[in-house]
Amino acid sequence: MPTLLDHTLDNSYAALPPAFYTRLMPTPLPAPYLVAVSGAAAQLIGLDAAQAASGLEVWIGNAVPQGAQPLAAVYSGHQFGVWAGQLGDGRAILLGDIATPEGPIELQWKGAGMTPYSRMGDGRAVLRSSIREFLCSEAMAALGIPTSRALALAGSDQGVMRETVETAAVVVRMAPSFVRFGSFEHWYYRKQPGELKILADYVISRFYPALQAHAAPYAALLQEVTERTARLMAQWQSVGFMHGVMNTDNMSILGLTLDYGPFGFMEAFDPGHICNHTDQHGRYSYANQPQIGHWNCYALAQALMPLIDDVPLAQAALDRYQPVFAAEIDRLLHAKLGLSQLPEYADADRALFDRMFDIMQANGVDFTLFFRSLSQLHRADQHADSAVRDLFIDRTACDHWAGLYRQRLQHESASDEARRLAMNRVNPKYVLRNYLAQVAIEKAQNKDFSEIERLLSVLRHPYDEQPEHAAYAALPPDWASHLEVSCSS
Template sequence: MPFAVHHTLAALGSPFSLPCQPTAVAAPQWLAFNPELAAQLRLPQAFWGTDTGVGLFSGNNLPDWTKPVAHAYAGHQFGHFVPQLGDGRALLLAELEDESGQLFDLQLKGAGQTPFSRRGDGRSPLGPVLREYLVSEAMHALGVPTTRALAAVLTGDWVQRETAEPGAILCRVAKSHIRIGSFQYLAAQGDTAQLTTFADYVIQRHYPGCANSANPYLALLEAVISAQAVLIAQWMSLGFIHGVMNTDNMSISGETIDYGPCAFMDSFNPAQVYSFIDRNGRYAWGNQPKMASWNLARFAETLLPLISDNTEQAVALATKALQQFNLINETEFRALIGKKLGISEATAADEPLIRDYLNLMVKNSADFTLAFRLLSQSVADINQGAATLFNDQTAWQQWAGRWQQRLAEQGLTSADLQSSMDAVNPALIPRNHQIAKAIEFATSDGDLTLFNRLHNALKTPFMLSEQDEELGHPPTPQQCISNTFCGT
């Protein structure tokens, strides 16, 4: 099939987006390229690792099939509403159609100032680009809906943050970059006609089945609630902490978006926070379902005039839809953790077993990833595998005995159980200390060896080769990362 390009968001015009050209950079050069994703998008090979590709992904020489725009949105940032945010350092170049007909945004991040930059420089340091490249591609390999990394280039310019850092640009791909904040932006303007136009666009692009519903806008709300409830459960099951779950960072399509101060937990702690700017723990691991629900309530508020002309009825319908979030999220989380424990179809009766293992992990400061990965080695012998992670052996033995009894009810062999568990419990995640080390090497002397090694290993997170075994090790006390940062 031929290369197919669309500009459906740009075609909506103002106020949904504004045209904007990227700012030229001094001396762009390749950092990374994703040929598998390029093939999926049917991107012509003239852009694969070539000078022509550098021209595209740096923004220095855009082909005529691009039509760059900056998307407009608002958002609640740590609970405080800002009526205009928008793409302050990102530009949507085009929407590419894959072989299945699915549209994907092609967006440059760090491409310079836009109409929404406010006082920002529109640039990105190298570190956040490498972090997002690694973590977003790892999330994809782990089976979690996410934006993806297509390319990264070094700009040849310096970006001033606390110190001067090398600049870089990331080209990321998503089903779209539309957020809850996109709807908040329009709702704040009080223009119901524009809001309706945008809601119809989102339905057509992401949830076409809603158009046939008796109440399409209520159906849209329900669809987004369901997608986000499942997504958050997936994050939680992997020990992932987004770090900045503002409404402008929550996508309508149900993808993980805007990797800033994100991190995967090492030792399990439900109150764990890494983001330097999250001083009160608003977006801690254990708070993510509650905050997602809060964000979705803000989304529901924007749709009220579309759901019903009768405000009281609209509120009642939206409230009922929002009440489904916890049920969907908790059911999905139980199912995911159940599978990680080797329980093929976890029910409410399994919740005490699941809860008690999580509590055991917390009390023993067990590494989140290893506490599940090593559990398959404990299927045949509870003195092996995960047993080594728990100082309180009495509590472990008591729990493990109950767990083995539950597994026995399924009538599966130890080999089958171990295989199914290893297929859902990663041996490798993007460890904070390894990412920090890769960024340090790349920033200080341009050494991408560890970055490339991590990138390749994270493509198969459920199979860790012998030569990469240390990449899966938790940090030593000296290697622990306390804070992560965004790139703005």
């Protein structure tokens, strides 16, 4: 049976000058075991689930495919708004890329051992956080949100010290590129414009080739990344996803969701919610994500200025962020409520959305359940409101808003059934709630990986009813309120 070892990998990043990376091999782990494989991700590189499952020695980093040329990339970044200087792949090692019909896809080990950029770290990842990254990468892809993918997860009983001793794991991640905003900042702050240009030209030629003919290609690159980032932020907001660590070294130059650390999906709606226990000042709260996305684009613009060399041109690229974000979030909210974007109701619709979020916050309404339940409302039958009303403490406030919503529905041509189906295609029933991940983690720590497989299966079809799995869409249990995630992994 062919495996990844039978494929010859390329490594376009290794063709850059040596200053961009350090070549090194992964550090083997003893007695590895396979935790999970994503068949959907495996298909992207031409492997079926059985072929992927046979690749344990590669997934754990104990074997290296032909042509892999493993390396750790150097980059820098702003962390929590403060310039942190040189960072780099402290526990990630790039295997190389594999050709696919959709273009090359890079494979990367996360947790495969120390690199020159590990700083005070050990280069390892633990099973707990690796399970969370594996599941959420695939869950976000199924939601239709741009993201890196998780191909495989392997573990070892070798101890890793965090707050306590945990066991080691390696996630094999996939993306067209892992180049970050911080990759450009590195060369800007080191005052090395030559290397900055090499990186920009590499990104443009490989991922944005149409920009090569542009009169101002580097400004055009900034604009493209700015617009992609704005759309990504709107998509995060629309499903209640919170990244938790939106540092510039965690921002993808391709507009992908990258580096799943302390993330979360909104439950009881609170725009000020902070999913990362380490983020004591709330810089990366749910409400702040859009403006932080914009801030990060400014940091990228600063890094690109030696190449753009035209402040008004750079500002014009950055000025695309707000209108693109506003247009995308408006589109998404209309779709979530089953409404057409009718110009004559634009102001009224914004007021309807604002009021909706106000009463959701005042009542601590579950984000995912609210939007999924909303499809059950009928424009002429208030008795169908129970699924929504039961989420509210203040039923009167709910009824008043539902009345306004019904009035707006009178101007829609679609039937209630057509609207329900359309809304259920954009409002997921299933998301990776923290407590669901925690249950899977605790079982996996006892070598029971069945819950990971079950969750992966459920989250692969987040918009389907899946009545046999309805318990995975229920309100979180009381004990879940005590769960915390932080930057420690």
